[in-house]
Amino acid sequence: MDGKNILLIISGGIAAVKVPDLIRKLSQNGAHVTPVLTESGAQFVTQLSIAALARSKVYTDLFSLTDEIEMGHIELSRSADLILVVPATAHLMAKMAHGMADDLASTLLLATDTPVMVAPSMNVRMWDHPATQRNLTTMQKDGVQVIGPNEGEMACGEFGFGRMAEVAEIVQAVEDYFQSGPLLGRHILVTSGPTHEPIDPVRYLANRSSGAQGTALAQALRDLGARVSFVTGPADAPAPTGVEVYRVQTAQEMLAVVQNLLPVDVAVFAAAVADWRVDVTQEQKIKKHLSGALPILNFLENPDILLTISQHSLRPKLVVGFAAETENLVVNAKEKRLRKGCDWIVANDVTRATGIMGGTNNTVTVIDEHGAEAWADMPKTDVARRLAQRIAGALI
Numbered sequence: 166m167d168g169k170n171i172l173l174i175i176s177g178g179i180a181a182v183k184v185p186d187l188i189r190k191l192s193q194n195g196a197h198v199t200p201v202l203t204e205s206g207a208q209f210v211t212q213l214s215i216a217a218l219a220r221s222k223v224y225t226d227l228f229s230l231t232d233e234i235e236m237g238h239i240e241l242s243r244s245a246d247l248i249l250v251v252p253a254t255a256h257l258m259a260k261m262a263h264g265m266a267d268d269l270a271s272t273l274l275l276a277t278d279t280p281v282m283v284a285p286s287m288n289v290r291m292w293d294h295p296a297t298q299r300n301l302t303t304m305q306k307d308g309v310q311v312i313g314p315n316e317g318e319m320a321c322g323e324f325g326f327g328r329m330a331e332v333a334e335i336v337q338a339v340e341d342y343f344q345s346g347p348l349l350g351r352h353i354l355v356t357s358g359p360t361h362e363p364i365d366p367v368r369y370l371a372n373r374s375s376g377a378q379g380t381a382l383a384q385a386l387r388d389l390g391a392r393v394s395f396v397t398g399p400a401d402a403p404a405p406t407g408v409e410v411y412r413v414q415t416a417q418e419m420l421a422v423v424q425n426l427l428p429v430d431v432a433v434f435a436a437a438v439a440d441w442r443v444d445v446t447q448e449q450k451i452k453k454h455l456s457g458a459l460p461i462l463n464f465l466e467n468p469d470i471l472l473t474i475s476q477h478s479l480r481p482k483l484v485v486g487f488a489a490e491t492e493n494l495v496v497n498a499k500e501k502r503l504r505k506g507c508d509w510i511v512a513n514d515v516t517r518a519t520g521i522m523g524g525t526n527n528t529v530t531v532i533d534e535h536g537a538e539a540w541a542d543m544p545k546t547d548v549a550r551r552l553a554q555r556i557a558g559a560l561i
């Protein structure tokens with residue numbers, strides 16, 4: 166980020182107290198930070214301290230005629246290499262999603278054609294609210310990159326998603342953004358994690374996938390410069406920064422999000438999607454003793470996301486599937502590649518003794534039209550890097 170101009174919009178949330186540290190770190194990395202402080206942001210940090218740390222004029226809503234003559238707000242937003250919104254409150258996100266421009270910050274965001282990154286920060290209920298999630302989806306579709314939020318303890322004492330990403334994560338996301346690589350300009354979709362198929366309000370069908378391989382892959386693709394849309398089921402591994410994260414629970418939800426993201430250049434299906442769901446999800450918890458009989462669950466087959474996308478009219482140029490096998494690895498995976506219509510299959514032996522599902526290492530065999538390529542056992546992060554390189558190579 167050396168020499169890059171970052172327009173930093175500071176809106177009003179308690180996480181704004183982390184902004185001075187963020188400015189210090191961005192400046193140490195060579196970026197020029199131009200701060201814009203909203204009226205509510207000024208309740209948490211002072212204009213004077215921000216100006217001193219950024220060694221820059223701080224633009225506020227009291228945007229005077231002199232400012233407008235020196236640098237009009239349109240120019241202010243467009244002269245930046247990146248616009249960073251930290252923290253992004255639920256209110257500002259709602260304004261961004263709806264294209265509202267009723268103060269300097271929202272006007273800049275609407276007037277700009279510069280890439281925008283936001284670090285949301287809010288109470289967990291506000292984050293989970295359908296309105297915020299709708300706004301998030303709209304913003305992501307508009308190309309806004311979202312950093313975090315993380316799960317954790319909040320200033321209000323509650324626990325959950327909504328806690329702003331740490332300063333180090335935001336700096337990393339900015340660094341990643343400015344890094345160029347062979348996948349620059351490519352849009353890659355990655356599915357990851359298990360899916361949870363509800364039986365009743367407390368029970369679900371699932372599998373042991375931790376999401377570690379999919380997460381590592383999204384990171385590796387991002388590091389090579391790709392724009393990554395990461396669609397994840399309820400995984401243990403925290404979602405990577407610097408990618409667009411879409412959280413889903415079920416296979417049907419995952420398919421809907423994936424279809425909505427097309428067209429993309431490459432799609433990698435690392436998720437361990439549940440093959441079946443129960444036909445009717447009970448609204449009340451199934452009681453053990455009421456009927457005296459054992460409950461009978463009727464299963465329906467879930468849509469096959471990989472197969473659907475391989476046959477889609479907007480099929481990506483490269484479609485990569487995974488194969489989780491417990492026997493006849495290569496034979497089954499070769500057959501799976503043909504049956505699913507994908508270009509490559511990354512096959513792994515998920516017999517419990519291998520410790521692959523939920524573990525840190527992976528031993529894979531990559532199958533393509535030319536045959537099977539067995540890779541040595543290595544950390545999932547190394548598998549991810551090698552696979553990302555292979556993908557970059559295939560797109561040249």
Ligand code: CTP
Pocket residue numbers: 356416434435436437438439440467468469470471472485486487488489490501
């Ligand atoms: N997959 C998918 N949608 C499903 C099931 C699987 O997109 N409903 C994808 C997985 O993400 C993976 C590939 O298909 O990339 C293979 O998944 P796997 O579980 O190995 O195979 P299945 O299709 O479920 O076949 P089987 O259970 O018979 O091995």
